Amino acid sequence: MAEFRRNAVKIKHILARRPFKALMIALLVGLVFGVAQIGEPLENMIELGRNKLRSHPASGSIVLIAIDDRSVGEIGSAHWNGSQLASLVRQADAAGARQIHLDDELDDVGTARQAADLESALGSARAQILLPARFSINPVSGARSDYLPPARFARHARLANTNLFVWWDDRVWQHPYAAEIGDRPVPSLSSLLGGADPKPGALFRIDYANDIRSIPMVSASDVLDHRIGPEQFAGKRVVIARTDIGVEHYRAPGVTLVPGILIHIAAAETILRGVPLDLGWPIPLAVALLLAAAVVCARRRAIAAGILALAVAAAIIAPLLLEIAGIHIQMLPPLAALLTAAVVRIVARLRRTYQTRGTINIVTGKPNLQALHQAERNAGIVVSARVANYAQITATLPPQNEKELVEQIFGRLEFGADGAQIYQADEGVFVWVARDDRDESIVQRIEGLQALFRSPIVVATRLIDLAVTFGLDHDASRPLAQRTSSALVAADEALRDGKRWASFNPATIKDADWAMSLLGRLDHAIDKKELWVAYQPKVDCKTGATIGAEALVRWAHPEKGQLPPDQFVGAAERGGRIDRLTYFVLDSALAAVARIQGRDPDFTMAVNLSVLLLSSRTLVPTVEALLLQHRVEPRLLTLEVTETSTLGSAEDQLANLKRLSDIGVQLSIDDYGTGFSTLEYLRRIPASEIKIDRSFIAMLCNSQSDRIMVNSTIQLAHSLGRKVVAEGVESQEILDELRRMGCDVIQGYHTGRPVPLAVLLKRLKSTGAQEAA
Template identity: 40%
Template sequence: MPLEVYLKAARNATHVTNASGDVVFVGIDDKSISEVGSWPWKRSTQARLIEQASKAGAKSIHLDIVYDGPSTRSEDAKFSEALKQSGRVVLADRHLLGTWGNFKQPETRPLPQFRKHARTASISTVYDFGGIIWNTSLSGEIDGKEVPTFAASLADIRGVPNRQFWIDYSINPESIPFLPAADLLNGRFAAGSFTGKHLVIGLDADQLGDRFWIPGWGKMAGANVQILAAETLKRGMPSSLGAAPGMILAFLAALVATLATRPRRIAPLALALAFLILLAGPLVLEHFYLSAEVVPGLLLVSIVSGRLSYLRYKSRARVHEQTGLPNFAALRTSGKIDRALVLAKIHNHAEISSSLSEAEQQDAYRQVVARLSAGDRNDLHQGDDGTFAWTVANGAPIGNHLEALHAMFRSPVQVAGRQIDVALTFGVELGVSRTLPNRIGSAVLAADEAWSEGLRWKLHDPARQEEVNWRVSLLGELDQAIDQGEVWLAYQPQLDIKSGRIIGAEALARWTHPLKGPISPSEFVAAAETNGRIGKLTDFVLDRAISSGAAINRRRIDFQVAVNLSARLLIDRELYARIETMLSAHGLPPSRLTLELTETASLQDADSGLASLCALRDLGVRIAIDDYGTGLSTLDYLKKIPASEIKIDQSFVKSMRVNRSDLIMVQSTIALAHSLGRSVVAEGVEDQQCLDELSQMGCDVAQGFAIGRPMGVRELVQRLQIRTARRAA
């Protein structure tokens, strides 16, 4: 109802018209009360109103005031005489009319002595929850007789069968001619202004009540409603079609939208058209004085539109935009997750997406889909990262089929005159008892492994699932292990070959897992570096190593501590400050710390990385190139890195006695390093013979099992003290 009211008021505002001027409202307003006195006035005063209106030539005088009770005898006599002399007065009565619930307006009639000299007309009305009178009638029954309403009387309608009609509130009530009652009493009006016109005399002051809401105009006197109803009848007889036409239209639109063969195009068009007709249609109908309730129809259209939009959203959420194929969300509800899962992965998907326009991408993937669908396959699903999946019956010969599919991709796809190579492998997952997301992840992993191993397809091995789970949780557990003291440092001694003295040690991170036991450093250190999580581990190793090195040097033992540094950390602007703070906090001279830069790791930002190394060198920290010979071994690299030390990788040292090439590599590296003014550390020295050969070559420092295995700091201190005592003896 409220929405219907607002829509009707909005429509009225689009075609406002003025009243005819045939009906004049004489209002007992605040001005009149101020001049004449408080209401009710004496009936002799009201009789003067009738006399003045009659003299002015009014066609009729409608008193919108109920005279159902007596006043004084003399006053009533004067009023009765005025009615008799005028002969054109219409008095107000009320017929029985229901409103809300069981409430009935009481039937009221003017006094019999007044009815003898005047006609009567009903002012009974029904108003809604907002105090708005939308409809009225042509007549009402009083004492068994049909009595016209004020509206019918003012419109000069007689003898017409009674019917309800709606009031046209597009007529501007402010255009109704108005005269204060005091002005009528005192003759303050233009001559001839009332000739041949109907007058309505009624209350028009807030303090007197009898006020109603007029849609679009605000609260006004009840007489205005009666006059607007009469103005409506002067223009025609309004009829109401009710809610049925709107509901029928909405139902037909809903039927078309839900049963259309092409719902994506037809449904929005049908529903939008129905919505527009329901909004604009009443404007056309009201031009012919027909009205219709449209909110029920609008509600039905809105519900159907919302439901179809939701279903379309769910459908689009399960369809890939490029190809229109169902996506992996649709696969979850396909009811086929108890079958073997096959996944195809395009490994150069990013390159294809970045080099082709959207239309070209669609063309390329249509060709991919056509090849994957060979053999009348119609259950293909597409992911967002160049993956496609489908299911096959358990026990089906998958291998031969995948080999044949892979062969189809040896020839490129043709897009806009270009040949686009599609690098694709397949992963197969048979673990039907697992959830679909887990199975898809396993199939992707199998496809990746097939790619890295040079295979066309690979079956996911369930036995490796525990290893996969461990790799996923490794980094998170490593952070906790550092905080909980599970990570500790081992120190591998370094021997000065010429003096035969232990001059330092390399700090090596070790992790003892409470359940898995010792974790290989090659596993957790590499994972941390690859995934950008090496910072916390490096800070931990640096702090512990610097602390241990400072403690050993305080025992008057000249001792160098070496720590591995990932090239990835050189772009960390806070690295220099953290190292300087650690050295100062533990009291270790910077010259006693060696940072070993892994030679196999390239500098991500060459300028920034070299600047960081130079700053550390200027601080006094020694820089060493670690694992020399296994990666970026170029003269330009050696020239740029401000290193004072080169460490030959153990793979060359261990095999130099059986492989002449490795021997030459070790010899040339020592000679090259010395020519550049840098010392040489040989890793992997496992026996005395190897140590002797390195001594003959002029190597400076040796590190390996022949010197000492990695040990805890206490064991290292004890060994250093024993060697110092022997030298003293």
């Protein structure tokens, strides 16, 4: 029992070793490539290249009497009668042919006399006569049907199977030795012509290095007219078959479409040069694993690289040499296994290098935060020191003096670290875990360090003042990485508040978690389609007809419930997600327009556009692509841009607005009246619409100043040739006042609340043109 345990322990150690793991991974990759034939397309392409290198003419022992297009034209039909076929057979037989294959379905060979003539020719032939037998499978029902030549002809001949096996790439790569037809094995034509032992179910790979174009071929019309001498057929295997344009053609690897009979002859030529042997991929994979073991176990990189180079060279040369001898192997599975082993070795080496170098600051040689996290020392107070002016100092120092600067900082910090290891982060941050977790002791040490850092340090004869603040984290229950960040946050807060040091307040974690969760949830909501778009109808102020809608994003948060847009749109802008959010809404809105076009080809859709996107180079191409994708005319899309003080001065933003206008997209100045509008602003923005802010519309009937402002805005917009949209219309009284002022379009709860697309479609379908109340 003890011996068994010792052996089990030894096996466990062997399995845990890196070389063994690398070999197992290599074996798995090789098996996947071999069993699933993942690399078969590439393997076939490489084989075609080898075939071109080995290309040689056919043996010439098989001659094709081709019923070609010229013969068909001279005879007048591709289906020759029995007497014509008999004449071909007799002439080939008289010339001394060894075998004659008549590749023709003999069900209809003309009159009885013509059929008797063919039967006589077959019966009196001295050469071995071969006739085709095949099967077919109905692609719909899967039913199989067999074809055998008529008995009166078959009794004078030996049957030859003429089925071709077309591979997934529509090419014929392999060929059968024999097939079951009529409950009996029938040798393939290539087996009979090549003299191979027929093995039912077995396949062999056709050697397309035999140049199909070099196969001896004579026209059947020349044979009938005795223009071909008997020496062409003496001692040869003769095949009589159609090659005209009407016969079925197949793709032979390395060449264009060819008549199927040429592929049969190419297969026979393969056998004539020696029965091919297909070793597949298992044996090469075993050899590759031995080489892979040498690669992963080699201690020197040069030796491993040499073995790998020799192995790759052998993978290129060996198949070529073996195919000359008629042996075919697959090299991609073993090559994939070998390269996998090499990659595993490289990755392992890089990982070891990274683990060594990744824990050291490459400039100063001091341990970094990665080394701190690997040390997993979490007990105690985490102290972070921030040198606020570190970037300014290093920017003025020669690069070689940065190490001296850090060494002096380390030297001073060590007085307050009480023997704890100090770790250097980026941009003047230094961290350690205090061994003494008493607050009074830590504070005294920090006060001492502050006094020490009041004195400048000397680097390269220069006096340098350091602005240092400290941050503390006392919560040992959290991971060390989080505590390090918390201590740094506290140091930054101390710097901001003008203090020497500060402790991290755990109460801020909850707010930070929610802020981070909001952006993360927003990404998730976009990906998982938790966001949805509501559509608020826009109504023609004069006719009351629903002429368009504004797309408004909505979010049913799984934890916070329904969130208003102002709670996440601003966060999306600050967090760099506004482009994803905007394009999501735009995509949904244009899809809605595409559905509505069948009912109303002039229905428009408005989408809010963040000013932050106006500088994006991808804005206009994205809008164009979405319009094209949904087949929506640009004139039906209105992009609403909020009036801001910065918009009018940014040339790149104005250029994008002009490009959008040039392609036909309508532009609208949103929330008009709340920003910094001037006549120059209105002149520069290529907007076709002004949208008056709801704050003015809400007080339209109660405030004389708001009434004057709205009326003057409408008159100004009309004088500039622009439409006016009033948003926030919530009463009939406001609607009537806007009609008197000549407003063009209204939008608000009084004429329609934001609703899902299905409700909007129902509204459009039931009313056609909705009239305002």
